[in-house]
Amino acid sequence: MALTLMKGSEAIAEAAIRAGARFFFGYPITPQTEIPEYMSARMPEIGGCFLQAESEVAAINMVYGAAGTGMRVITSSSSPGVSLKQEGISYIAGAQLPCVILNVMRGGPGLGNIQASQGDYFQATKGGGNGDYHLLTYAPSSIQEVVDTMMFAYEKAEKYRIPVLFLLDGIIAQMMEPVEMPEMVEYKPTKEAKPWAAMGWKPGDDPAKRAVINSMYISTEELTDHTNVLQACYREIEKNEVMFENYRTEDAEIVLTAFGTVSRVARSAVDELREEGYKVGLFRPITVWPFPYDELKKAVNQPQVKAVLDIEVNEGQMLEDVNLAVSGARPVEFLGHCGSLFPTTEEVKARILAMLKEGK
Amino acid sequence: MSVVFEKTQLLTDKQFHYCPGCNHGIIHRLVAESIDELVKEGKLEAGNVIGVAPVGCSVFAYDYFNCDMYEAAHGRAPAVATGIKRAKPDTLVFTYQGDGDLASIGTAEVVHAAHRGEKLVTIFVNNAIYGMTGGQMAPTTLVGQKTTTSPYGRDEAWCGAPIKMSEMLSQVPGSYYIERCAVNNNTNIIKCKKAIKKAMQYQLEGKGFCMIEVLSACPTNWGLNPVEALKWLEENMIPYYPLGVYKDKGAEQK
Numbered sequence: 001m002a003l004t005l006m007k008g009s010e011a012i013a014e015a016a017i018r019a020g021a022r023f024f025f026g027y028p029i030t031p032q033t034e035i036p037e038y039m040s041a042r043m044p045e046i047g048g049c050f051l052q053a054e055s056e057v058a059a060i061n062m063v064y065g066a067a068g069t070g071m072r073v074i075t076s077s078s079s080p081g082v083s084l085k086q087e088g089i090s091y092i093a094g095a096q097l098p099c100v101i102l103n104v105m106r107g108g109p110g111l112g113n114i115q116a117s118q119g120d121y122f123q124a125t126k127g128g129g130n131g132d133y134h135l136l137t138y139a140p141s142s143i144q145e146v147v148d149t150m151m152f153a154y155e156k157a158e159k160y161r162i163p164v165l166f167l168l169d170g171i172i173a174q175m176m177e178p179v180e181m182p183e184m185v186e187y188k189p190t191k192e193a194k195p196w197a198a199m200g201w202k203p204g205d206d207p208a209k210r211a212v213i214n215s216m217y218i219s220t221e222e223l224t225d226h227t228n229v230l231q232a233c234y235r236e237i238e239k240n241e242v243m244f245e246n247y248r249t250e251d252a253e254i255v256l257t258a259f260g261t262v263s264r265v266a267r268s269a270v271d272e273l274r275e276e277g278y279k280v281g282l283f284r285p286i287t288v289w290p291f292p293y294d295e296l297k298k299a300v301n302q303p304q305v306k307a308v309l310d311i312e313v314n315e316g317q318m319l320e321d322v323n324l325a326v327s328g329a330r331p332v333e334f335l336g337h338c339g340s341l342f343p344t345t346e347e348v349k350a351r352i353l354a355m356l357k358e359g360k
Numbered sequence: 361m362s363v364v365f366e367k368t369q370l371l372t373d374k375q376f377h378y379c380p381g382c383n384h385g386i387i388h389r390l391v392a393e394s395i396d397e398l399v400k401e402g403k404l405e406a407g408n409v410i411g412v413a414p415v416g417c418s419v420f421a422y423d424y425f426n427c428d429m430y431e432a433a434h435g436r437a438p439a440v441a442t443g444i445k446r447a448k449p450d451t452l453v454f455t456y457q458g459d460g461d462l463a464s465i466g467t468a469e470v471v472h473a474a475h476r477g478e479k480l481v482t483i484f485v486n487n488a489i490y491g492m493t494g495g496q497m498a499p500t501t502l503v504g505q506k507t508t509t510s511p512y513g514r515d516e517a518w519c520g521a522p523i524k525m526s527e528m529l530s531q532v533p534g535s536y537y538i539e540r541c542a543v544n545n546n547t548n549i550i551k552c553k554k555a556i557k558k559a560m561q562y563q564l565e566g567k568g569f570c571m572i573e574v575l576s577a578c579p580t581n582w583g584l585n586p587v588e589a590l591k592w593l594e595e596n597m598i599p600y601y602p603l604g605v606y607k608d609k610g611a612e613q614k
Contacts (some may be wrong), residue, residue: 054472065443198428202407204371
């Protein structure tokens with residue numbers, strides 16, 4: 001196993017290329033600018049395309065254009081830029097185009113700041129753009145996990161014809177970790193594999209095979225049929241694609257919940273308190289849509305569990321899903337801040353000890 | 361019996377939804393015939409063409425053009441077409457957009473597609489009004505022209521003078537060929553067809569961004585009958601939006 005010390009944004013960009021992405025459209029925004037910078041140097045080396053768009057609005061529409069031809073396409077941005085992309089994301093979801101979108105979250109609302117944050121959980125999992133749609137959304141907690149997830153992200157996107165969103169943050173993009181890089185995938189789309197793609201159709205060919213990349217169905221009946229197809233796909237994804245990690249929850253009295261980089265603070269607190277003899281565990285959703293409701297419920301409904309502590313760098317967004325999963329079976333407390341202020345291990349430990357002392 | 365005329369294969373058999381006297385039908389046909397002719401002349405491989413429809417009256421253009429088609433978000437067609445062209449550089453890619461789409465909500469996308477010298481053909485249909493939403497003021501609405509959102513007539517002091525896209529885009533270094541046409545009479549229809557085909561030929565030769573602006577009548581929302589509408593176009597639109605070639609880098613080089 002060859003480990004290389006890599007910066008997050010560069011490892012993520014390289015992983016996308018290794019996964020077959022050959023088209024990148026984006027716009028600079030901190031703290032993800034190293035991703036387009038890396039792509040601008042790397043894409044020409046491998047015969048790919050890097051194009052700096054005039055805006056995030058244009059970039060996501062370029063993704064729509066290129067993804068419709070069957071190619072593997074990626075775009076990257078950070079919170080305010082991802083807000084600008086929401087129009088295009090809704091159209092891509094409606095037109096059922098596979099692609100990968102990275103959100104390297106920073107503080108909000110508005111311009112917020114440029115430090116890491118988790119303030120876009122609602123946007124990522126509860127909508128974002130208009131209409132009834134979802135994105136298959138991964139929230140990895142290490143650079144290696146982003147890289148490993150990227151290697152199957154396009155397969156999932158293509159299987160379900162759905163955009164895949166990586167909900168990352170400024171820490172993952174900016175830090176360095178040892179990474180094992182997978183082998184390069186050479187991807188060539190075919191009309192057989194992607195019958196919906198615009199890959200050449202001429203008068204006289206089967207009219208059913210003419211590509212119309214579109215999210216509009218003007219009659220009530222047609223739109224109903226179309227959204228039924230989307231919803232059936234979402235139910236399949238909920239059934240097949242939920243990912244999560246149970247860390248030392250098997251005998252835990254306090255179950256922490258956290259996603260992304262914050263889960264690493266939670267994990268440290270678990271390890272340190274375990275050393276001191278306290279029974280604490282961590283439940284970490286890896287997909288935040290679909291959210292692992294049943295699996296969290298199972299972890300929390302163990303008889304020895306006294307309470308749940310949800311930890312986020314926002315004012316309690318995933319907390320709503322945690323509460324839905326727990327459904328009042330145990331008390332759920334929240335520790336979090338917005339403004340990019342990360343909870344410390346000491347802070348988390350102190351809160352857990354206070355909860356145990358109160359007999360929760 | 362010999363065939364002297366037949367419908368172009370590049371249009372489907374779907375019946376147009378356009379109003380009586382609307383010029384979209386003519387412009388669709390000119391676009392489709394140009395593609396067809398390029399194929400027949402051996403300059404374009406059959407099926408190697410992708411169109412991008414806008415939001416506006418021609419929103420259903422994907423049902424009419426008989427090739428692979430995209431439906432773009434309002435104003436975003438040049439960005440969508442950029443993605444397509446970058447992924448398939450050998451394919452003829454065109455956008456078909458109205459004045460609300462291109463000259464209002466989509467100005468950033470069209471200016472930057474031209475600026476990058478994207479190898480695209482944009483057909484810009486200017487009828488000085490928002491047709492699909494029922495006759496609201498467009499950036500191209502003439503001063504004094506009454507619409508449902510300028511019921512007292514467009515007031516230049518309040519909302520500016522009508523925007524001239526061909527003049528504007530001809531100033532962008534990346535644009536290659538910009539011409540303004542009309543389809544109000546046979547002579548102009550023939551000129552317009554020539555311009556559209558020339559723009560497509562330029563793209564096939566790998567030249568930069570080409571836009572053909574076509575002045576078009578909207579009898580329904582102008583409150584005129586089709587004949588009066590063409591007269592109004594001649595008397596009011598053409599003087600403000602003069603027809604002609606605004607830029608032709610190909611001709612300059614000759």
